[in-house]
Amino acid sequence: SQEEECKGNLKAQLAKLFEVSLKVTVPNEADVDPLIAACTGKFGDYQCNNAMGLWSKIKGKGTQFRGPPAVGEAIKNNLPTSEMIDSCSVAGPGFVNVVLSKNWMAKSIQKMLVEGIDTWAPQPPVKxxxxxxxxxxxxxxxxxxxxxxxxxxxxxxxxxxxxxxxxxxxNHVGDWGTQFGMLIEFLFEKFPNFEDATETAIGDLQAFYKASKQRFDSDPAFKERAQQAVVRLQGGEEKYRRAWAQICEISRTEFHKVYQRLGVHLEEKxxxxxxxxxxxxxxxxxxxxxxxxxxxxxxxxxxxxxxxxxxxxxxxxxxxxxxxxxxxxxxxxxxxxxxxxxxxxxxxxxxxxxxxxxxxxxxxxxxxxxxxxxxxxxxxxxLGEDGKRFRTRNTEVVRLVDLLDEAKNRSKAALIERGKGEEWTEEEIESTADAVGYGAVKYADLKNNRLTNYTFNFDQMLNDKGNTAVYLLYAHARICSIIRRSGKDVEELKNKGTLVLEHKDERDLGLHLLQFAEVVEEACTNLLPNVVCDYLYNLSEIFSKFYSNAECKVIGSGKETSRLLLCEATAVVMRKCFNLLGITPIYKI
Ligand code: ARG
The missing domain is CATH 3.40.50.620 (HUPs)
Known part of the structure; x- marks a missing residue:
C-alpha cells in the first residue's frame, strides 16, 4: 500500500492518507501539502491542521463549506480507510485528531523486530x-x-x-600554507640529516612549532629563508616535499590516537x-x-x-x-x-x-x-567552569588525549566503586570504562543544540542520574538484564509470540518507539544530533514509567511474552540511537 513506501515514518504515512483526502475534499486546490503534527492534547496521537488554511483560500469562491470545522469534517470523512487509524474526531476550528490503532501499532513494532531497525531508516533524496x-x-x-x-x-x-x-x-586537514616554510627551514637547521633518522627526533611537534616561530620572528635572515622554502615547497622541490611529508606524518599519528579512542573513521584529503x-x-x-x-x-x-x-x-x-x-x-x-x-x-x-x-x-x-x-x-x-573558553590551568589548550583519558579513568573508578572489580574480568572493566567514558564526552556535546556554547564538566557528564550517557547506557544494560533473567529466547518470541499494547503505559511506550523514524529523519534533515538525544532520553523515561508500574509486571506475568518483546524493541531502538551517536552500548551493569 501507499503508506508502506514511507517505511516506519508515522507522520509520513499519515500524510499520504491525508493527501488523498485533501485531493477529494478540495479538488480545485492543486497540491495542498498535508500539515501533520503529533498531538499535544489528549484527543489523539496526531492531528491534521489543514482546515483553517484551506478555509481562508476557498471562502468567497462559492464553496459548499460553511467554515473551517466543516472543512475539517470533510477531511475526516474523505480519509481512505486504513488499518493504521482507530478513530478520528474534529476539534475546534477543524483540527482532525487521529487515534492510531493499537493493533496496527503493535504489529508495526513486531514487524520491525523481525525485519530489523534498518526498515525504519530515513530516505533522504541523495545518493x-x-x-x-x-x-x-x-x-x-x-x-x-x-x-x-x-x-x-x-x-x-x-x-x-x-x-x-x-x-x-x-578530513580537510590544514596541511598547506606559509607556516610550512618556517617549519621546514627549522627542521633543516635542527636536523640536517632528518632523512636518515629512522624515527624523527622532532618529538613534540607543538614545541617544535613554537621554537620555529620564535626563530622566524627574531631572525630576519631565517625569515627570508623560510619564505624561500615555501616557494620551493610549492614548486615541488623533492627535499622540501619530503620534509613537509615528514612533518605531516607526525601530526597525523597524533590525530590518529584521538580518532582511535573515539572510534571515528575519517579519510584525509x-x-x-x-x-x-x-x-x-x-x-x-x-x-x-x-x-x-x-x-x-x-x-x-x-x-x-x-x-x-x-x-x-x-x-x-x-x-x-x-x-x-x-x-x-x-x-x-x-x-x-x-x-x-x-x-x-x-x-x-x-x-x-x-x-x-x-x-x-x-x-x-x-x-x-x-x-x-x-x-x-x-x-x-x-566553555570551562569560569564561563570562558575551555583551557587548562596554565592557559594552554587542553590536550584531547588527556581529556579522554580522564573521562575513561573516572568511569573506571566508578565501576570499581560499584564492586565490578570483583565481579568482572579486567577486559570487561576496560571495555565498559571506554564505552561509558568516551560515550559521556560525546553525549555531553551532542545533547545540546550544536549552535549553543556548553560548559565542559566531568562530574556532570559522568553522573549516573539525569540526561547523561551513563544514565542511558545503564538503563539499556538493565533492559538487557530483564530479558536475560526471563530465560526466554527473544529470537524465537519475535517470530512466534505476539506483541500487544493494552495498558496505557504500554501504548505510550509503543507510540514513542514508532516515532523513532520521524525523529531520525528530522535530525538528518536539519543536521541536529540533539534531536536524537532528546528522543533517546525520553524513551528511557517512558520505559521507566512502564517498567516501574506494578500493573505492567514483565517476568512471570500473564503478558510476559508481549512485554518481553516490548523490552526488546526498546533495547533495539536505544542501541540504534547509541549507534547513530557513536556511543558503544553496554549489556550489563
Ligand atoms: N582546518 C580548519 C580549522 O581548523 C577547518 C577546515 C574546515 N573545512 C574546510 N573545508 N574549510 O579551522
Whole structure:
C-alpha cells in the first residue's frame, strides 16, 4: 500500500492518507501539502491542521463549506480507510485528531523486530554526500573545537550511512600554507640529516612549532629563508616535499590516537590535495566574469556582504578560500556529491556563506535550498567552569588525549566503586570504562543544540542520574538484564509470540518507539544530533514509567511474552540511537 513506501515514518504515512483526502475534499486546490503534527492534547496521537488554511483560500469562491470545522469534517470523512487509524474526531476550528490503532501499532513494532531497525531508516533524496569534519591543522594543537567537529561530524555521517547514503568522510586537514616554510627551514637547521633518522627526533611537534616561530620572528635572515622554502615547497622541490611529508606524518599519528579512542573513521584529503585544482577553478570563475581586481588582490564580490572573497592574494598566492572553492568544485564534479556539509565552529560561518554564494553565482549550485546542496554545520564554544573558553590551568589548550583519558579513568573508578572489580574480568572493566567514558564526552556535546556554547564538566557528564550517557547506557544494560533473567529466547518470541499494547503505559511506550523514524529523519534533515538525544532520553523515561508500574509486571506475568518483546524493541531502538551517536552500548551493569 501507499503508506508502506514511507517505511516506519508515522507522520509520513499519515500524510499520504491525508493527501488523498485533501485531493477529494478540495479538488480545485492543486497540491495542498498535508500539515501533520503529533498531538499535544489528549484527543489523539496526531492531528491534521489543514482546515483553517484551506478555509481562508476557498471562502468567497462559492464553496459548499460553511467554515473551517466543516472543512475539517470533510477531511475526516474523505480519509481512505486504513488499518493504521482507530478513530478520528474534529476539534475546534477543524483540527482532525487521529487515534492510531493499537493493533496496527503493535504489529508495526513486531514487524520491525523481525525485519530489523534498518526498515525504519530515513530516505533522504541523495545518493552521495560529503561530510567535511574534524579537519585539524598540521603542527598545531588539535583543540576542543576539533573535538566538537569530530563528534558532530561522525554522528551526521552515521545518520546518513544509516539512511543508505554513500558518505565521503573527509578530513580537510590544514596541511598547506606559509607556516610550512618556517617549519621546514627549522627542521633543516635542527636536523640536517632528518632523512636518515629512522624515527624523527622532532618529538613534540607543538614545541617544535613554537621554537620555529620564535626563530622566524627574531631572525630576519631565517625569515627570508623560510619564505624561500615555501616557494620551493610549492614548486615541488623533492627535499622540501619530503620534509613537509615528514612533518605531516607526525601530526597525523597524533590525530590518529584521538580518532582511535573515539572510534571515528575519517579519510584525509587535506588542503594540499586540492592545490593543483585551484588555478583551473579560478580561471573558470574569471572567464565567467566573477573575479575582479581589488587592491592588488583578485576577489569575488558577494551580494549583501561588504567584504569580498579574496581568491588570489596580492602576492599571487592562494588562501583558505581558494582551497575551499577548489574543494567544492572537486566534490561536486569529480565526486558527484549531492550534499556537502562542513562541520566547523560558528566563527567560520561567513567564510562558508561567501564560498557557497560564489558557487551559486557560478552556477555550480542551484539557487534556493535545492540539491546539490552545501551546508555549513556550525557549532558553539566549549566553555570551562569560569564561563570562558575551555583551557587548562596554565592557559594552554587542553590536550584531547588527556581529556579522554580522564573521562575513561573516572568511569573506571566508578565501576570499581560499584564492586565490578570483583565481579568482572579486567577486559570487561576496560571495555565498559571506554564505552561509558568516551560515550559521556560525546553525549555531553551532542545533547545540546550544536549552535549553543556548553560548559565542559566531568562530574556532570559522568553522573549516573539525569540526561547523561551513563544514565542511558545503564538503563539499556538493565533492559538487557530483564530479558536475560526471563530465560526466554527473544529470537524465537519475535517470530512466534505476539506483541500487544493494552495498558496505557504500554501504548505510550509503543507510540514513542514508532516515532523513532520521524525523529531520525528530522535530525538528518536539519543536521541536529540533539534531536536524537532528546528522543533517546525520553524513551528511557517512558520505559521507566512502564517498567516501574506494578500493573505492567514483565517476568512471570500473564503478558510476559508481549512485554518481553516490548523490552526488546526498546533495547533495539536505544542501541540504534547509541549507534547513530557513536556511543558503544553496554549489556550489563
Ligand atoms: N582546518 C580548519 C580549522 O581548523 C577547518 C577546515 C574546515 N573545512 C574546510 N573545508 N574549510 O579551522
Amino acid at each position: 552521495t554526500a560529503v561530510v567535511d569534519f574534524s579537519s585539524p591543522n598540521i603542527a598545531k594543537e588539535m583543540h576542543v573545537g576539533h573535538l566538537r567537529s569530530t563528534i558532530i561530524g561522525d554522528t551526521l555521517a552515521r545518520m546518513l550511512e544509516f539512511s543508505k547514503v554513500k558518505v565521503l568522510r573527509r 587535506g588542503e594540499s590535495f586540492y592545490n593543483p585544482y585551484i588555478p583551473g577553478v579560478i580561471e573558470g570563475l574569471t572567464k565567467q566574469g566573477l573575479v575582479e581586481e581589488s587592491q592588488g588582490a583578485r576577489v569575488i564580490f558577494i551580494e549583501g556582504i561588504n567584504i569580498p572573497l579574496i581568491v588570489v592574494k596580492s602576492d599571487g598566492g592562494f588562501n583558505y578560500a581558494s582551497t575551499d572553492l577548489a574543494a567544492l568544485w572537486y566534490r561536486l564534479n569529480e565526486e558527484k556529491a549531492e550534499w556537502i556539509m562542513y562541520v566547523t565552529d560558528v566563527g567560520q560561518q561567513q567564510h562558508f556563506d561567501m564560498v557557497f554564494k560564489a558557487a551559486k553565482r557560478a552556477g555550480w549550485l542551484p539557487q534556493g535550498d535545492n540539491y546539490p546542496k552545501a551546508s555549513h554545520v556550525g557549532f558553539g564554544l566549549v
